[in-house]
Amino acid sequence: MLEIKNLHVTVGGKEILHGINLTLDEGQVHAVMGPNGSGKSTLAYVLAGREGYDVTEGEIVFDGKDLNAMAPEERAHAGVFLAFQYPVEIPGVSGLNFLKSALNEVRKGRGESELDAVEFLKLMRERVSELKMDEALLKRPVNVGFSGGEKKRNEILQMSLLEPRLAVLDETDSGLDIDALRIVAEGVNSLRSPKRAMLVITHYQRLLSYIVPDKVHILAGGKIVAEGGKELALELEEKGYAMFGVTDEAA
Amino acid sequence: MAQATDITQAYADQFARLRATLPGAADPKLAALREGALARFARAGVPTPRLEDWKYTRLGALLDAAFEPAPPVANGIGHDAIDALSPALAGGPRLVFVNGLLRADLCRLDGLPDGMRVESLGAAPADLAEALADRDADALWSLNVALARDGAVVTVAKDTAEGDPLHIVHLARPEAEGEASHTRHLIRIEPGAAATVVESYFGPDGATYWNNGACLARVGRDARLRHFRRQQEGAAGLHRTAVRVELDAGAAYESFGLFMGGALGRDEISVRFAGEGASCTLDGIYLGRGTQHLDCTTRVDHAVPHCTSHETYRGVLDDKAHGVFQGLIRVEEQAQKTDAHMLSKTLLLSDRAAVDTKPELEILADDVQCSHGATTGDLDPAALFFLRSRGLPEALARAMLVEAFITQMVEGIGPDAVRADFAAAASAWSGGESGGAKAGGSA
Ligand SMILES: Nc1ncnc2c1ncn2[C@@H]1O[C@H](COP(=O)(O)OP(=O)(O)OP(=O)(O)O)[C@@H](O)[C@H]1O
Ligand SMILES: [Mg+2]
Numbered sequence: 001m002l003e004i005k006n007l008h009v010t011v012g013g014k015e016i017l018h019g020i021n022l023t024l025d026e027g028q029v030h031a032v033m034g035p036n037g038s039g040k041s042t043l044a045y046v047l048a049g050r051e052g053y054d055v056t057e058g059e060i061v062f063d064g065k066d067l068n069a070m071a072p073e074e075r076a077h078a079g080v081f082l083a084f085q086y087p088v089e090i091p092g093v094s095g096l097n098f099l100k101s102a103l104n105e106v107r108k109g110r111g112e113s114e115l116d117a118v119e120f121l122k123l124m125r126e127r128v129s130e131l132k133m134d135e136a137l138l139k140r141p142v143n144v145g146f147s148g149g150e151k152k153r154n155e156i157l158q159m160s161l162l163e164p165r166l167a168v169l170d171e172t173d174s175g176l177d178i179d180a181l182r183i184v185a186e187g188v189n190s191l192r193s194p195k196r197a198m199l200v201i202t203h204y205q206r207l208l209s210y211i212v213p214d215k216v217h218i219l220a221g222g223k224i225v226a227e228g229g230k231e232l233a234l235e236l237e238e239k240g241y242a243m244f245g246v247t248d249e250a251a
Numbered sequence: 252m253a254q255a256t257d258i259t260q261a262y263a264d265q266f267a268r269l270r271a272t273l274p275g276a277a278d279p280k281l282a283a284l285r286e287g288a289l290a291r292f293a294r295a296g297v298p299t300p301r302l303e304d305w306k307y308t309r310l311g312a313l314l315d316a317a318f319e320p321a322p323p324v325a326n327g328i329g330h331d332a333i334d335a336l337s338p339a340l341a342g343g344p345r346l347v348f349v350n351g352l353l354r355a356d357l358c359r360l361d362g363l364p365d366g367m368r369v370e371s372l373g374a375a376p377a378d379l380a381e382a383l384a385d386r387d388a389d390a391l392w393s394l395n396v397a398l399a400r401d402g403a404v405v406t407v408a409k410d411t412a413e414g415d416p417l418h419i420v421h422l423a424r425p426e427a428e429g430e431a432s433h434t435r436h437l438i439r440i441e442p443g444a445a446a447t448v449v450e451s452y453f454g455p456d457g458a459t460y461w462n463n464g465a466c467l468a469r470v471g472r473d474a475r476l477r478h479f480r481r482q483q484e485g486a487a488g489l490h491r492t493a494v495r496v497e498l499d500a501g502a503a504y505e506s507f508g509l510f511m512g513g514a515l516g517r518d519e520i521s522v523r524f525a526g527e528g529a530s531c532t533l534d535g536i537y538l539g540r541g542t543q544h545l546d547c548t549t550r551v552d553h554a555v556p557h558c559t560s561h562e563t564y565r566g567v568l569d570d571k572a573h574g575v576f577q578g579l580i581r582v583e584e585q586a587q588k589t590d591a592h593m594l595s596k597t598l599l600l601s602d603r604a605a606v607d608t609k610p611e612l613e614i615l616a617d618d619v620q621c622s623h624g625a626t627t628g629d630l631d632p633a634a635l636f637f638l639r640s641r642g643l644p645e646a647l648a649r650a651m652l653v654e655a656f657i658t659q660m661v662e663g664i665g666p667d668a669v670r671a672d673f674a675a676a677a678s679a680w681s682g683g684e685s686g687g688a689k690a691g692g693s694a
Contacts, residue, residue, distance in 0.1 A: 048640045051632065076642035088637040092655025101651070102641035109642060141655075158641060 001026045001197050002166055006058035009039075009046050016042045018222040019058065024166070027194040031208055031233060032201045034219035035241050040201045041085050043219070044170045047199075048082035049075050062166065077109025079165025083155040083172050085201075087143050095138035095154075099124060099161060106162050127160045131187050148175035156187045167191065168199045173207040185210030205237040218244055259293045261317030266397055269320065273400060274375040281379060288385045288396035295390035304389070307575040307607040308517055308546045313489060318431030318461045320400065321350035324424050333357060333420055336453055337481075339671035345418040351432025351462075352401045357420075364414020366407055367446060372435055373401035382437040384467060392493050395433040395465040402435035407474075411444035416479070416666055421462065423454030423488065431461040438478075442471040442499070447666055448478050452492075452512065454485035459514070464492035472526065473501040479669050480506070481676060484513035486541075493519040498558075500526025507664055508535035509673050510545050511680055517546035517575075523554060524586075530559040536660050537564070538680045539572030539604070546575035549593075553586040553616075560590070565660050566597040567653055567681070568604035577609040578623065584615040593623040598630065598656055600649075654681045 002024040009017040016039045024030050034040050046053045047060065049072035060067040067075060090098070103123075104114040115123065128135050133153055143151050152172055159167055169188065173181055188198065188211050200211055208216075208230060216233050218226040218241075225244045226232065235243070266289050275281035297313050298305040328349065334341035346369065347357035353371045363369065370376045382404055385396045403419055421434060440446055452462060462484065470476045476496075484490045490513040496504050510516050522531050537545040551560045566574040576595045597606040610623040630652045638648035657677045664670035 048636075050636050050640075071645070072636060072639035073642050073644050073648075076640055082640055084637070088631075088633050090634050090637070090652070090655065092657075092659040093651055098638075098641075098651075101643055101647070102638075105644065105647070106642035162642070 001063060003061040004058070005061070007046070007055065007060065008057035009042055010054045010056050011042060011052060015056070016222050017046070020219075020224055022217060022224065024197045024199060026197055028214045029192065029198045029200060029211060031213040031216045032199060032219055033203065033216060033233060033236060038219045039222040040219055041170055044082055044085075044168045044199075044201060047168055048072060048080060073105070073109075076106055076162070081159050081162055081164030081167045083152075083159055083167065083169045085170040085174070087151040087155055089144045090142040091144050093142050095140060095142050096124070098142050099138065099158065102158065103161050124161065127157055130190070131157055131160070132183050133157060149177060149180050152176055153180065153184060156184050160187055160191060163191070165195065166197050166199070168201070170201045171203065172200075173202050173204060181207065182210065205233045208233045220244060255296045255314070258314070258317050259296050262394060262398075263289060263293060265317060265319065269398065273398075274373050275379045278379075281383065284380065284383055284385065285397050288383075288388070288393040291385070291388070292390050292393040292397060295393070298390055304548070304577070307577070307609075308515070308544065311489070311515055312459055313461060316429070318429055320398070321352075321424060321427060321430040321432065323352050324349045324354075327424065328357070328422065330357060333422075336420070337418065337451060337672050339668045339675065340416065340418045340449060343415045343418055343668065345420055346403050347420045347422065348401065348432070348434055349422045350424050350427060350430060351421075351434045353403075362415055363417070364411065364446065366411030366444065367414065367417065368406045368408070369417070370404040371401060372399065372404055372437070376404050378404065378437070382435060382467065389493075391463055391491055392465055395435055395463050398433040399435035399465070400433065402437070405436070405438045405448065407440045407444045407446040409441040409443055409471075411441075411446065413445040413447065413475075416447040416449050416669055419448065419450045421450065421452045421464070423458065423460045423462070423485065425455040425458065427455060427460035428458040429460070431463055434462070434464045436464075436466040438466065438468040438476065440468075440470045440474040440476045440502075443473050444471070445475040446477070447669070448476065449481070449669055449672070450479070451481040452484050452490060454488045454512075456486040458485060459487045459489065460485075461489040462492065466492065466494045468494065468496045468504070470496065470498050470502040470504050472499040474499070475503040475505070477505045477665060478507075479664070479673070480508040480518065481673060482508065482510040482512050482516055482518065483676065484516065486512075486514065488513040490516040491519070494521070496520070496522040496531070498522065498524050498526065498529040498531065500528055502526065502529045504531040505665070506531070506533045506535075507673070508547070509538075509676060510535065510547065511538040511676070513543065515544045517548065519548045521550040521552075522560065523552045524558040525554065527555050527557045531561075533560070533562040534660060534663070535564045536657055536677065537566045537574055538657070538677065539566070539574055540569040541572065542570070543572045544575075545572070546577070548575070548577040550579045551581070551591065553580070553582040553589045553591060556585065556587045556589070558586070558589055560592070562593040563660070564595045565656060566595075566606060567600065567656060568597065568606060569600040571601070571603045573604070574606040575608075576606070576625070577611075579611045579613065580621060580623070582612075582614045582616050582619055582621065586616050587618045589616060589619040589621065591619070591621045595625040597627045598653065599627060600629070600653070650682045654678065657681060
């Protein structure tokens with residue numbers, strides 16, 4: 001479903017990713033781990049189409065299409081979803097209006113009918129209660145004044161409403177307390193399906209004991225330096241990045 | 252192009268022609284007052300960018316010819332048309348001026364709050380001299396004093412409780428090409444009273460007409476005036492209104508302006524604190540596109556201690572629109588414990604849109620809290636990317652962020668009906684929450 005081939009990405013005139021290869025099939029969950037600054041968020045942004053993240057070499061093929069040629073909204077319509085490491089605050093835009101517009105635009109993009117206000121509210125309430133969120137949060141402007149954990153949960157709410165084909169979760173576990181981590185992981189797991197795939201970026205094995213990955217990729221210095229099964233994450237937790245020859249400097 | 256002297260001479264001729272018909276003409280004191288004002292105008296002429304205060308705003312057509320007074324218009328517009336311009340305010344009390352002359356048949360005075368009295372300046376009320384005050388005026392204010400034919404004199408009696416907003420509607424007739432209105436209002440809020448006044452300006456798109464309005468507001472001890480202005484002149488209209496506010500001890504003045512019409516608009520507001528413990532908030536939004544030029548100029552004089560002034564202006568400029576924000580805060584030596592803040596934020600949606608901001612603090616007292624800040628920029632790229640990554644097309648995402656930028660100001664408007672009126676007008680400009688018709692950008 002997703003095939004990243006020899007991907008080189010430049011940000012602000014500096015090459016950050018130096019030839020990434022990664023294949024993700026339908027139904028699979030892959031984890032990406034790596035030290036700070038290794039390029040994990042860069043990879044996430046380039047998948048979502050953020051401006052300023054330039055592919056200088058290689059390609060990203062998603063469901064047979066050249067993802068890099070698509071605008072961010074087209075990718076969203078095609079089923080790409082990024083849960084942001086640092087969710088953005090949008091003063092003046094009410095959470096509910098935003099969710100409704102996003103959902104209906106994505107539905108239109110998928111060739112489905114738009115939901116009316118009643119249908120939308122019903123679906124939204126269902127998802128909000130699954131994630132044990134306070135509905136009052138959504139009456140406020142998007143993410144404004146939310147705690148770190150509330151912002152992360154809000155990202156997962158958007159994911160569960162938009163039902164993407166490919167979800168990229170960028171450190172969704174950071175900033176969550178233990179209960180929230182479990183709730184979010186359950187939310188993610190409930191979306192796991194043979195038709196979907198997920199790329200889970202994290203620093204911690206803890207999340208991966210809830211969301212068990214099919215494969216783990218270790219990213220360091222803009223390259224994938226190791227790959228393996230879920231045990232790789234455990235090993236990493238024990239020994240640190242030094243086992244891949246990654247020094248503090250390279251990180 | 253006409254010489255400046257030709258234009259001042261043309262206004263002098265106009266004055267000579269009209270003077271016998273102006274309200275209060277029979278009173279020698281008033282006649283002298285008008286003459287003095289005309290002389291002051293003649294000395295200074297129509298302001299040009301050579302004046303520091305007009306550096307960023309060139310009065311275009313006003314420098315090329317003298318504008319004529321309109322003849323009285325007896326028909327051509329009905330209640331329904333006026334209701335449709337401001338549906339949210341349609342049920343409330345209102346005064347309607349067409350080309351600067353009161354149209355009694357279009358006014359609605361039955362809902363006037365108890366304690367609010369409204370007179371027409373054209374009927375030469377007893378306090379005409381007060382209404383025509385011409386102290387520290389600039390040339391256009393003086394011209395207004397000389398030529399004013401009508402306006403509203405609103406008096407709110409001592410301890411009157413807040414009632415429905417009074418809506419003062421200004422319309423220009425479709426044939427208004429080359430015509431000017433010098434409407435003049437006086438609003439007096441007596442001690443302990445509270446009132447809300449909304450001024451709206453509308454006009455035809457095809458005519459180059461000029462609104463040279465002036466409004467003097469006096470707010471008594473512990474009284475409050477909430478003053479709203481919606482400037483939606485026709486596309487070729489020229490708009491310059493000046494508001495002067497005098498606040499007694501403990502008084503509160505709240506102003507909110509929505510400036511979005513005309514080829515050229517300049518809204519001036521000047522507040523003077525005359526008693527301690529008074530406060531004012533001056534808020535405004537200017538929305539420009541095409542080749543519009545919109546200027547917001549404010550001045551706050553802290554002449555006494557313990558007064559508070561807060562100003563927040565936001566602009567959104569697209570295409571080749573040009574915005575100006577000038578804000579002067581003056582704190583005199585004795586005005587200790589002044590709290591004065593001013594903030595201006597402008598969104599430029601196109602490379603060719605521009606804004607000039609000139610915040611100025613002149614502080615002679617030493618124990619004060621004063622600040623100013625100004626930012627100018629495009630929409631937040633992180634927010635734009637976030638919305639697009641959730642499936643919103645770029646034009647819709649932009650429209651949503653523009654609307655949000657404006658909404659953050661509008662939602663602060665107190666009276667429900669006024670908030671609804673201004674929100675609808677601003678939303679129509681930005682294309683609406685889901686429309687996104689025009690707030691797209693330059694890209
Ligand atoms: N605009 C930019 N100009 C230059 N370098 C940049 C720019 N943006 C990011 N970088 C650099 O790219 C590198 C990778 O950053 P990235 O955010 O992808 O790391 P990460 O793996 O997600 O780190 P973390 O674990 O801290 O989230 C960092 O060294 C960062 O400083
Ligand atoms: Mg990161």
